[in-house]
Amino acid sequence: MKKVTIGIIAHVDSGKTTLSEGLLYLGGTIRTMGRVDKGSSFLDSNSMERDRGITIYSKQARLAYKDTEFILIDTPGHADFSAEMERTMQVLDYAILLIAASDGIRGQTETLLRILAEYQVPTFIFINKMDQAGADAQAVLDALHSSFGSEIVDFSKEDGEEFFDQTAMCSEEAMEEFMETGRVSEETICNMIADRQLIPCFFGSALKMTGVEEFLNALDRLTLSVDYPEEFAARVFKISRDESGERLTLLKVTGGELKSRTALPDGGSQNKINQIRIYNGTRYTLTESAPAGEICAVTGLRESWAGQGFGAESEESAPLLMPILNYRVILPEGEAPVKALPKFRTLEEENPELSVRWDEDRQEIYVCVMGEVQLEILSQLLIDRFGLAVSFDTGEVMYRETIAKPVIGIGHFEPLRHYAEVHLLLEPLPEGSGLEFATTASTDYLAKNWQRLILTHLAEKRHKGVLTGSPITDMRITLTAGRAHLKHTEGGDFRQAVYRAVRQGLMMAENVLLEPYYRFILEVPYDNVGRALNDMGQMNASFGAPELDSQRNMSVIRGRGPVSCLMDYPRELAAYTRGQGHITLISDGYSRCHNEEEVVLARNYDPRADLANSPDSVFCSHGSGVIIPYDEVYDHAHIAVDGSLKVPDDKEYMPERAGAAREINLGTEEIDRIIAGISRKSNSTPHRAKKWKKKQSPIRAESTEKAKTPALQVFTPESADYIIVDGYNVIFAWEDLSDLARDNIDGARDALLDIVTEFKSQVNAEVTVVFDAYRVKGHVTEEGVYQNINVVYTGQTETADQFIERRTNELGKKSKVAVVTSDGLEQVIARGQGCMLVSSREFRSIVENMKQRLREDYRLGTD
Numbered sequence: 001m002k003k004v005t006i007g008i009i010a011h012v013d014s015g016k017t018t019l020s021e022g023l024l025y026l027g028g029t030i031r032t033m034g035r036v037d038k039g040s041s042f043l044d045s046n047s048m049e050r051d052r053g054i055t056i057y058s059k060q061a062r063l064a065y066k067d068t069e070f071i072l073i074d075t076p077g078h079a080d081f082s083a084e085m086e087r088t089m090q091v092l093d094y095a096i097l098l099i100a101a102s103d104g105i106r107g108q109t110e111t112l113l114r115i116l117a118e119y120q121v122p123t124f125i126f127i128n129k130m131d132q133a134g135a136d137a138q139a140v141l142d143a144l145h146s147s148f149g150s151e152i153v154d155f156s157k158e159d160g161e162e163f164f165d166q167t168a169m170c171s172e173e174a175m176e177e178f179m180e181t182g183r184v185s186e187e188t189i190c191n192m193i194a195d196r197q198l199i200p201c202f203f204g205s206a207l208k209m210t211g212v213e214e215f216l217n218a219l220d221r222l223t224l225s226v227d228y229p230e231e232f233a234a235r236v237f238k239i240s241r242d243e244s245g246e247r248l249t250l251l252k253v254t255g256g257e258l259k260s261r262t263a264l265p266d267g268g269s270q271n272k273i274n275q276i277r278i279y280n281g282t283r284y285t286l287t288e289s290a291p292a293g294e295i296c297a298v299t300g301l302r303e304s305w306a307g308q309g310f311g312a313e314s315e316e317s318a319p320l321l322m323p324i325l326n327y328r329v330i331l332p333e334g335e336a337p338v339k340a341l342p343k344f345r346t347l348e349e350e351n352p353e354l355s356v357r358w359d360e361d362r363q364e365i366y367v368c369v370m371g372e373v374q375l376e377i378l379s380q381l382l383i384d385r386f387g388l389a390v391s392f393d394t395g396e397v398m399y400r401e402t403i404a405k406p407v408i409g410i411g412h413f414e415p416l417r418h419y420a421e422v423h424l425l426l427e428p429l430p431e432g433s434g435l436e437f438a439t440t441a442s443t444d445y446l447a448k449n450w451q452r453l454i455l456t457h458l459a460e461k462r463h464k465g466v467l468t469g470s471p472i473t474d475m476r477i478t479l480t481a482g483r484a485h486l487k488h489t490e491g492g493d494f495r496q497a498v499y500r501a502v503r504q505g506l507m508m509a510e511n512v513l514l515e516p517y518y519r520f521i522l523e524v525p526y527d528n529v530g531r532a533l534n535d536m537g538q539m540n541a542s543f544g545a546p547e548l549d550s551q552r553n554m555s556v557i558r559g560r561g562p563v564s565c566l567m568d569y570p571r572e573l574a575a576y577t578r579g580q581g582h583i584t585l586i587s588d589g590y591s592r593c594h595n596e597e598e599v600v601l602a603r604n605y606d607p608r609a610d611l612a613n614s615p616d617s618v619f620c621s622h623g624s625g626v627i628i629p630y631d632e633v634y635d636h637a638h639i640a641v642d643g644s645l646k647v648p649d650d651k652e653y654m655p656e657r658a659g660a661a662r663e664i665n666l667g668t669e670e671i672d673r674i675i676a677g678i679s680r681k682s683n684s685t686p687h688r689a690k691k692w693k694k695k696q697s698p699i700r701a702e703s704t705e706k707a708k709t710p711a712l713q714v715f716t717p718e719s720a721d722y723i724i725v726d727g728y729n730v731i732f733a734w735e736d737l738s739d740l741a742r743d744n745i746d747g748a749r750d751a752l753l754d755i756v757t758e759f760k761s762q763v764n765a766e767v768t769v770v771f772d773a774y775r776v777k778g779h780v781t782e783e784g785v786y787q788n789i790n791v792v793y794t795g796q797t798e799t800a801d802q803f804i805e806r807r808t809n810e811l812g813k814k815s816k817v818a819v820v821t822s823d824g825l826e827q828v829i830a831r832g833q834g835c836m837l838v839s840s841r842e843f844r845s846i847v848e849n850m851k852q853r854l855r856e857d858y859r860l861g862t863d
Contacts, residue, residue: 001064002225003293005071005252007088009116010098011108012077015128017041017055019098019206020074026216027063027070029280042281043074048380054078056377058088058238060295062280068220071295079108079585080371083321083353087237087306089119091252091295093226094193094219097125101135101203104552105143106521111586113148115321123199124222125152126215131205141201155200155218156211171197186221194224228292232256232265233312236304239350240297248277248297249304255312258290264301265311274300303780303795305349323355323368324516324563324587327375327392335388337363343386347378354378361612368398370587397564399599400514400590401465401506402474403428409505410633411497412617415625419485420493421638422454422501425478426509432589435459435472439479445639446482447742453491454479457498460799466506466607466615467513467600473590474514477502481639486738490840491729491772492823496618503615504630507607513596518566519588522557524573524581529555531576539565540594562594563587715818715836717846720765722811724804725843726821727752727771733822733840757787759847762854765818768792768807772800808833 010016021033021041034040043059058075073092075085089095095116099109116123127140137156144152153166161182168178171192178184192198200222204211233255240248263272277284277297290296331340341358344365348356355368369375375392382388406427413420429436437458439451458477465472484494520541524532529546536543536559543559566585573581593599607615615630628636731737731748741748753769760767768790773782781795781803794803804819811817812833819830822840830837838846 001067001069002223003069003071004093004219004223004225005073005091005293005295006094006096006219006223007058007073007075007092007121008096008098009075009085009112010077010100011103011106011112012054012079014077014098014100014103015206016077016098017043017074019096019126019128019212020061020072022206022209022212023070023072023216024061024063026213027065029061029063047384048377056081056084057240058084059281060279065216066220068223070219073295078373079111080369080374080377081353082108082111083323083370084238084351085112086115086321089115089121090235090307091237091254092119092121093293094223095121095123096219097123099125099127099140100129101127101137101140102129102132104140105147106582106584108584108586110147110521117196120196122194122196124193124215124219125199125201126206126211127201127203128206130203131208131210137203144201151197152199152201156203158218167192167198171195190222190224193222226293228253229255229312231312232258232310233292234258234264234310235313236306236308236310238306239304241350246299247302248299249301250295250297251310253290253292253294253296255292257292258294258296258298260288260298272300273298321353321370321587323353323370324398325371325395325567326357326366326368326398327395329365329367330391330393331365332389337365340388340390341365343382343388347381347385367392397516397562397567399468399470399593400473401467401470402472402512402514403506404510404512407505407509408480408634409501409503409508410617410637411499411501411504412619412628412633412637413493413496413500414620415618416620417488418490418493419483419488419620420497421483422479422494422497423481423637423639424458424498424501424505425476425480426502426505427476427478428512429474429476431474431514431591433474433476435474436476437478438476441479441481446484449741449745450482450484450489450494451479453494454482454498457495458502461499463499463502464607464610464613465511465513466503467511467596467605468603469605469607469610470513472502472506483639486735489732490822491732500614500617503607503613504617504633507615507630513593513599514590515593515599516563517560517588517591518563518585519560520558520566520586521584522559522573522581523549523554523583524557524577526553526555528577528581529557532557532573532581535569535572536561539569541566560588565594715838717759717763717765717850719816720763720818720836721815722817723763723765723767724807724817724819725756725767725769726800726804726819726823726840727769728800729821729823730840730843734844753786753789753791755847757789759850760788762850766790770794770800770803804830805833808835 008016008020020043024030024042025033030042034042043061046057048056055074055076058073061072063070063072073088075088097112127137129135130137141154151170157163164178164184167184167189168175174184174188174192177188189198193200200218202211202215202218204215206212234251234253236249236251238250240250242248258276260273260276275298276287276290278287279297331337344356348354353370357366359366367378379390382390403426406425409424409426411422437455439455441451463472522532539561541559541561543557546555546557549556570583573583617628617633618625619628619636727749731741731752737748737752740751749771756767756769770792773793781798782793784791792803794800808817808819808830812835818836818838820838820840820843821827827837
């Protein structure tokens, strides 16, 4: 028996769940057909789905019919939940596109066909509600041909010369067969459907069960089993939780076999499977293994995410549909934002189309959604799951920023005993390209390991633009040159240089504000055409001449316009057309903002006041740090445009143009603030509890009081219960290991681990070495044991800094903890937890002294 995964997709109110009930009934999965309007359908099991009569979450059911076992996935139809539908596209063998005959071809139908084509999913079309008055099969078929081409063929009369003639027109092979035999074989038709050369179209009524059995017969005959590879592969398409709160990872096995109580190929201890569940509606059975082609839910994966691939499916897929509306969360009185944030993160994990953003400065939570219905569902979910009642502000569109012309950005970070310089080329890309990162830097001046680190730092942050503080997009950022110091460069130094280089380039560039656009299909009665055209003109939309639909006495206007103008138009349209008008709004990417100046003025964003995203650079003069304004950095950079050095290694750098009124000397505390990214705001900044006084400088505002930190403990090898070592920081701080790492990073890691195991043999503390694998695709946190020490490789979603912060927070309350690092950010974190601090070079001295003492003890013992 062949196994086929097939999904049902449609715009809202097309009868999708009703058709699912009919197919499940015919397949023997259910004994009686449920009704959406009565809340008794098999798949709409969620209380919110039953109350609203819509599908919110994709769910799966199983039915066996003749020679085929179907895994049926019912997906949401409402546009606000279209991202949920899109995720299932990655695991479908075939799709059923449902169209209501009475509604005709809506804009959402066009979007669905576009997504199906993008994911290359073979498709069947079922025209539903043919029992309703005014339903015209030929009119719908003509509209489909007009919009999508002749590959859509009427299969309600799957015989006769006309049918074969239309089918043969879809491929050369079919045409040759038709010319020779006067027919097209079923085998050829099956292959054409699988190759998306042919889209069969059927007609019926799911509610009356008219044409449904014929349709299921066709699905059995015309679908092919998929030939999966022997190599293991799997694709995650959903994260959810069961009734007991157990985390479920829903995936499709696309190669080999998945077995329970085993670790997935691209994971470690965090990716070990406990259970494999085969779901049918809300019920499931447990199995020890799942073969290729199976859809299952697994437990035990703590760091999986929708779109993630394992094995041969290791490449992550990016969604086509993204949220475009941004709302600030208004929490109930007494609810701390930092305590509420994890609850939002949990829902974000389960619903990737929900984007949650945390504003550290304002201590506020923002959510980005597809539409207002999704916002209503989010509010109810927070109440049902966490007992948290929230509200939202009026919301706004999510802007983006890009540049009009190429520009070089330079970042230099050189406070005392730190050094890094980075040159980046920022180039504009076509709309919708996103961000791309590359390097053309010569390894003669900057080693490969530093270049990889710089690219990691570019990708790890959501870089802000300088017009409104919105995220940047549609740019290629290329590392053209960089410089490290043999003794003084730490990993965190390049992070600072990279961030400042991006920001400096943006400050020197010609910036462009982008806003999201809708593609729209507006249907209005003839009498309202003038009003509609006038409205579209006032809303800065571009559109074509109205199309006349004589059957419905409607005019159809197609166009494109800004989301900010069109987002509230459906209510206005319903009012002046008395409910007869309809507009379909389809997300259509970003384009230049129609009122850029107005938006920039309203946002009132000052990029110089955003001290967490500084464009200025830090140079060293007479042993202390000096801040050079962004517009003077080009003159003081140590690297020329061709990548060669302008300043010799043995020459102390002294800025020539940094006058007394423009320079600020940085002490140790200020260096820590810069490395940790602590913002210092002026008194005028709202949402800031502490007051800051301004120094006599146009560049920075300084604090008049010192931050309160726990008393610093002095480290000795015997004084700590736990010692945490930042592996890569130590490697690049020790000359011999740093030299080795340039040629063989694995060898440097092993050498450090051997040194630390020898150190551990002489101390009682538990020792852990942490290596940063942040942004390594598919990697999850992996903890293991190397001889007598613990070794941790952080996951894709966690930096070494974050791991150390989490671990010191867990251990520091009851135990004495020491952290070995020279990274200023980690030092601030450790100091804030009351931990003992050991720099990488101090640790080297301690290790060497212990070795020397051991040798002396051995010598005395032998004497």
